Amino acid sequence: MAAAAAAPVWSVDPRTGKRREQVAVEATAAEVDTAVRAAHAARPALADRAVRAALLRRAADLLDAAGERVIEAADAETALGPGRLTGELARTTYQLRSFADSVDEGAFLDVRIDHADPALAPPRPDLRRYKIPLGTVAVYAASNFPLAFSVPGGDTASALAAGCPVVIKAHPDHPATSELCAALLRRAAADVGLPDGVIGLVHGFQAGLDLVRHPQVRAAGFTGSVRGGRALHDAAAARPHPIPFHGELGSLNPVVVTESAAAERAEAIGAGLAGAMTLGTGQFCVKPGLVLAPEGEAGDRLLTALTAAVSDTEAGVLLDHRMRDAFLDGVRTRAALPGVQAPVTPGAGGEHTVSAGFLTLAAAALAEDGTHDLLLEECFGPVTVLARYTDEAEVAAVLARLPGNLTATLQLGADESAGRDGAGRGARLLADATALAGRVVVNGWPTGVAVAPAQHHGGPYPATTSTATSVGTTAAERWLRPVAYQDTPPALLPPELREDNPLGLPRRVDGRAEHA
Known part of the structure; x- marks a missing residue:
């Protein structure tokens, strides 16, 4: 019996869904x-x-x-x-x-x-x-x-x-x-x-x-x-x-907006969030997928700014039609949960595109087990969830339920950033964010990962497995893996470990740093 022919690998145009060529x-x-x-x-x-x-x-x-x-x-x-x-x-x-x-x-x-x-x-x-x-x-x-x-x-x-x-x-x-x-x-x-x-x-x-x-x-x-x-x-x-x-x-990349931050710059935060969640049609691993924002007048101003900015975002193409189908199914299922509203409805922007949007609900619903757990999972594409909280206890309860993340973002007020808030809110939120993520962003947005020696792109599971x-x-x-040589004759040592350091490597000798 003849062996089955190897399956072809096609290059596909996501703008049309049509095959371009067999690669x-x-x-x-x-x-x-x-x-x-x-x-x-x-x-x-x-x-x-x-x-x-x-x-x-x-x-x-x-x-x-x-x-x-x-x-x-x-x-x-x-x-x-x-x-x-x-x-x-x-x-x-x-x-x-x-x-x-x-x-x-x-x-x-x-x-x-x-x-x-x-x-x-x-x-x-x-x-x-x-x-x-x-x-x-x-x-x-x-x-x-x-x-x-x-x-x-x-x-x-x-x-x-x-x-x-x-x-x-x-x-x-x-x-x-x-x-x-x-x-x-x-x-x-x-x-x-x-x-x-x-x-x-x-x-x-x-x-x-x-x-x-x-x-x-x-x-x-x-x-x-x-x-x-x-x-x-x-x-x-x-x-x-x-x-x-x-x-x-996978990563939800939560954002916490404090009441002070919203009072000081609600419009800027709303516009910045819209840009971060729609960048690359929402297809960044560090897209903010859950935002805790306050109830009240300042939170309403943030919501208004976010609504305007997201509404102005053009429909975009996802990487393939399978992802488009998963996005549409994901937002439909989430929007149908009790208490969830869609100020800007995410969905199909056309035959091959998707439109950006966001969902809102009371943070108290997320603090409870069960019904709304799907909102604590990543939805790949241009959508985020805005959970409105009434007090710090609700913020803490939601954060306690989150899995590991690549990033966590804090939008803090001036006093909180300077450590002048009497309750130590900024420091407490920083500690909570540190427990959740591999990179903590303060008064910025997580999209964009700088290539630098001090960078960390990882986090507790399921963000990463290590x-x-x-x-x-x-x-x-x-x-790499470490290996140690004990009492090894100098002539047998690898050059990296020889006493005279022939390769000019930085090293620690008897506990002290040496530089070539």
């Missing part, structure tokens, strides 16, 4: 195995940090040079628009170069040397510790960031920086963009003398499962839905030898 075919188990084995074999070629840094910089240069083609391909498959994608490409190449700089510096190796001290009780042996690459990393591309969180994105960049080859599972919403970017990355690898196998690419749902289960895959990075991420997380944990799974799954960040150079730590 590839879904990878078979044998093809996944070939890609992973090629990556595994390429590990020694990535051992040289100078080569890794050169690869990252060359990849950035090639992406910049091909920018027009890359943006055109991504826009055709995502409808995110040239303006948004131009910024995303700049972020992506900046990210690659930042990791190259981090590789050159070498601080991520976390070199620590404690010399032998026989006078201690008990005596201390000579100990030398640093971090080494885990091995091949499986990367699962995101739908909403076809560049910065996909084939050339942060998971790929950080894994390569750590010295780990990657096999990327392309997202079905932008297969042509994925193929183009993978070709550019492979060209960069060839230009610096690395084998093609350092960057693999596969397509297909089953390929994603085969990838996370492959015995030569040592870790995985994922950005996507709670359902998809949890399935892969469980598969990674169920392996005979479980592997780290760093997944970004305590790591997927943005910033510390993201490389996900793909």
Whole structure:
């Protein structure tokens, strides 16, 4: 009996729902195995940090040079628009170069040397510790960031920086963009003398499962839905030898607007919220999906400003029609809950578009178990929920019911921000927000995640499945493990741990920081 033909992978225009072209075919188990084995074999070629840094910089240069083609391909498959994608490409190449700089510096190796001290009780042996690459990393591309969180994105960049080859599972919403970017990355690898196998690419749902289960895959990075991420997380944990799974799954990103803040700047907060929740047609992982705002005159002014700004927002295209259907079903189900109103009704803006809107209800309803729990779950698209509270106890009760989040935002009044409020409201809310999220934003909006060493993009489950960040150079730590050498003869030590520090690495020696 002949084997079934491999399923085609189509590039689809989300503006029309029509197929553009066949890009590839879904990878078979044998093809996944070939890609992973090629990556595994390429590990020694990535051992040289100078080569890794050169690869990252060359990849950035090639992406910049091909920018027009890359943006055109991504826009055709995502409808995110040239303006948004131009910024995303700049972020992506900046990210690659930042990791190259981090590789050159070498601080991520976390070199620590404690010399032998026989006078201690008990005596201390000579100990030398640093971090080494885990091995091949499986990367699962995101739908909403076809560049910065996909084939050339942060998971790929950080894994390569750590010295780990990657096999990327392309997202079905932008297969042509994925193929183009993978070709550019492979060209960069060839230009610096690395084998093609350092960057693999596969397509297909089953390929994603085969990838996370492959015995030569040592870790995985994922950005996507709670359902998809949890399935892969469980598969990674169920392996005979479980592997780290760093997944970004879903986030409500709550906002608390205090009475003082609303009294001082209700109109500005309403307009800012509208911009944050509709940015990118509401398809940001840090979109504010729940807002606690006060009852009363100041809260009414905020509601009026939000209504006006959202009403002026044009209908937009979601990344695919499956997401559009899920959005329409999600807002219909939420709007039908008792006590929920829609000052601006979110829904279908046209045959292929959606219109932005928001829902309101009393915060007291959210503080109770049961009926309104759906409102505490992310709804992907241009919608948010405005819960009106009457006192601080209701705010605390709602926050206590929230799951983990990527972000939590506080809109505080001037006295609260300065710590002058007698009740310590600002400090108390900051503590509550810290317990909920990996990034706390004060008097701003969470959309936009700066690529910086101090950044943290992660949070308690279900925001992420680990305590790591997927943005910033510390993201490389996900793909490393520490190893210590005890009383090892100097001639056998790796160069990173030798006494004379031939590689000029920053390190801690006997507890004190040393810089080359």
